[in-house]
Amino acid sequence: PEARAQAKYNWTFQTSETAGEPQYKIKQDWAKNVEAMSGGRIKIEILPTGAVVPHNQTLDAVGSGILQGHLTDPSYFSGKNPAFGMMGNLVGAWGDPMEFLEYMKFGGGEAIYNKLVEPYGLHLIGAMATGLESFPSKKPIRSVADMKGLKVRAPEGMVYDIFAKAGAAPVNLPGSEVYTALEKGVIDAADYTVFATNHTMGLHKFAPYPSYPGFHSLPMVDVSINKQIWDGLPADLKAILKTSVDALAYQAISRLKALDLQAANEARKDPNIHIIDLPAEERAKFRNIARQEWEKWAEKNAITKEFYGSVTDFLKGRGLM
Amino acid sequence: MTPETPPGGAGGAPRTAPLPHDDSANGQPLTGLDRAISQASKVVAWLVFISMVITVFEVVMRYAFNSPTSWVHETTVFLIAAIFLLGGPAALARDKHIRVRVLYDAVPPGARRWLDVLNGVLALLFTTGMTYAAWVMFYTASHNPLGEWQLERSGTSWNPAFPAYIKALILFALALMTVQVVLHLIHAIRNRPAEPAKSGGR
């Protein structure tokens, strides 16, 4: 309590993970780092998903100042503006999280995201990524053709339509139902989370054909702060916060990758689990299906259009398109 | 055992006490508004039947035809949320909300009147505060940051405006309860003798 009283800025940031997930610990370490870098002037309390407001209501809560910031997946706000869904998870675009971060930082992504989020009263400090999500499945998916008729759980954002285009039968099932639905076979596969977490939860016991490294989804983590607070900060604290998020992104990528590799090694020892690495040409097929959907989303509004132009320029410049 | 049960009869078996769904055992609606809500709730209540039907439809489409719908889960959540929300004013109209009656039953009728007034004021504080907050939330869900009318959607492939509708229903339910509570408070201040059969949800 004393430390809290001494700090000039006491903030509460809500995340989109439960306290048990590895990302949560990494975000807590970020808060400690900010406190250390700012010489104790900033103290941030990290709270798990749903602690203060529901996971899909943090945009409003940060904008109105109830929370001072959030570290969350922007896809949850797709219903406010489809650009959140498109920027938050451009399905099939990224081969690894570094490519995505390079685009955000040096390819124009941050500026477009701030154009999107600042009217809501938030400012993006920086982006982070969790790494490619794995794809737990009860049926072996060795090609795009294998997705035909696959009952896959898909939440908000672009994922649903892309899987539908790929021939799957997407099921719009809430997150809390995924575990038992997959266990009992109501669904065949799920868009869920990273390999290590899926493995810890015991998902691979009944969904023994995980796709890893994943192919479909690389969600952004938006690290944002209330804009009024941001505008009132001195330049040194702004620099500290921006630098701290870069460090966070670097930490998250390396630590989550290590956890995934460790879990994958463990899974490989289990004769009942068969990890599938989708071949490059099948990944390309899936990416091409996804791209048709990008074009559709680009027409939704001015920001999705601007993002589409900017991101395709970036990918072409890298020879990725 | 007896197939000759009167159709629609309330169970048929002798009961030790009237069940709460027997209207005779309930607190009668106190005000005209309560009566109107009580009537309207008879229609709203069918939403639960609709949710059941579409959920069974989803299960059949998915399991038998391998073609899950894109709309059933979101619609079910919306309909059930409407049931939950509108059930608030409905239960209030029929005096079914649960309360702890230890003190209320122990004090003389004169003091009960003051407890009714106190509870009316407390309930009014709650519903007014909540209605204000609900208004703020509904405004955010129905306007974009530029202040133009734009309904918040769910962001799924189907993308209905259910979030905005649900937030509108929250506002509606709370505003309605505020009016109900005001009328109850006026009733308590005028101190009509409380009907002895008011057992309801108490």
Add this chain to the structure above:
Amino acid sequence: MGGLGLSAIGIEGGTWLLIGGIFLLLVTGLPLAFVTGLVALALTFGWFGPNALPLVISRVYGFITEYSLVAVPMFVFMASLLDRSGIARDLFNAMRIFAGRLPGGVAVQTLVVAFLMATMSGIIGGEIVLLGLLALPQMLRLGYDRDISIGVVCAGGSLGTMIPPSIVLIIYGLIASVSIADLFVAAFTPGAILMGAYVAYVLGRCLMNPELGPPLSKEEAGGFKEKVAALKGVVFPVLIAGLVLGSIYGGVASVTEAAAMGVFGVLLAIIVRGEFSFRLMQESVQQTLDTCGMIIWIGIGAAIIVGVYNLMGGNRFVSSTILGLDASPTVIILVMMAIFLVLGCILDWIGIAMLCLPIFVPIVKQLGYDPVWFGILFCVSMQVSYLSPPFGPAAFYLKGVAPPDITLRHIFMALLPFIAIQIAVLMLLLFVPEISLWPLR
């Protein structure tokens, strides 16, 4: 954000203000649905100021749009239909015949039914409403002791989250980062022990005093012929249960959808029995709306208060309580259980989970205990929290459908012996971890 300066009293003072406020408002006779909500509203206003008020409403939104809650109205609807048709009465008449000369036999059967139903539902609420509408009036009609009947319904009906599938175990698994599969396996024996303990208690009381659960007389009990005739009353309930269980375990429907499948099955049965009518439907949907309105608004208040308390820093208070302890590992676990039980009197389980588990689980792991075992302890203490006054969801659910002459006070008094049983089982599981963990070895 500027509040009214209430935050100056600190989180410890705030905690006492919260608890005191709830108790004070409860006593005035304010509807429970408004009590926790008003305290939360007042704390938000005083602590953070008017700009923070949208917080409370955003929790309302989150609560009512929670998909797993869809099962609650489905179960209420199912119960209402069963009660209005003759299915429920025939079932209990048959159960009575089969219970025969055993004192308390129908109560024991109700517990077994509750256990079976627990394999079909993953949340608290629906099951209690169902048993409260069906079993309670029938047990009272058969002359069973009121307190034992109430306890059987509430304690038995709470088993829904103890026996897999269980939302409580799923949430624990997510927060504690342990295998949900392991939790499901480990929870089964403790769940069976809980049911066994309730059965033993009911049988013990009724054998000592048969008036508490009157058995059939020799003439009523009848012979083989009567038993075969009674089987007819069991046919429809068994078919309906088969439909629900088959939907879940055959991978046809999710746990929540299976509740709707159950309603569908009941409707079919009613049509086959020739009992279908518009009036029956109208009364059933109406009762569903009223019951849900009452129950859910209590839940809304509880959901609001957790958000405010978390923002006030409630987790800091809980962690300082635990981290300040310089005691043996066993004592630390016991203190954690005590915190679960005390918080269980005023908060709902999800609030307790969010408040305590992020702090407790790392400590438990550090002390070298198995987090799966701790998850089972958490789950059993939440069984207590459903029953313990003043915020006892099981009691509220039952009150919603019980005969009006049964007051909340009657219910809570009747639940005391069952709470004692739950705490005894909790201690057994605490000191003998193998009871939970043996299937994982």
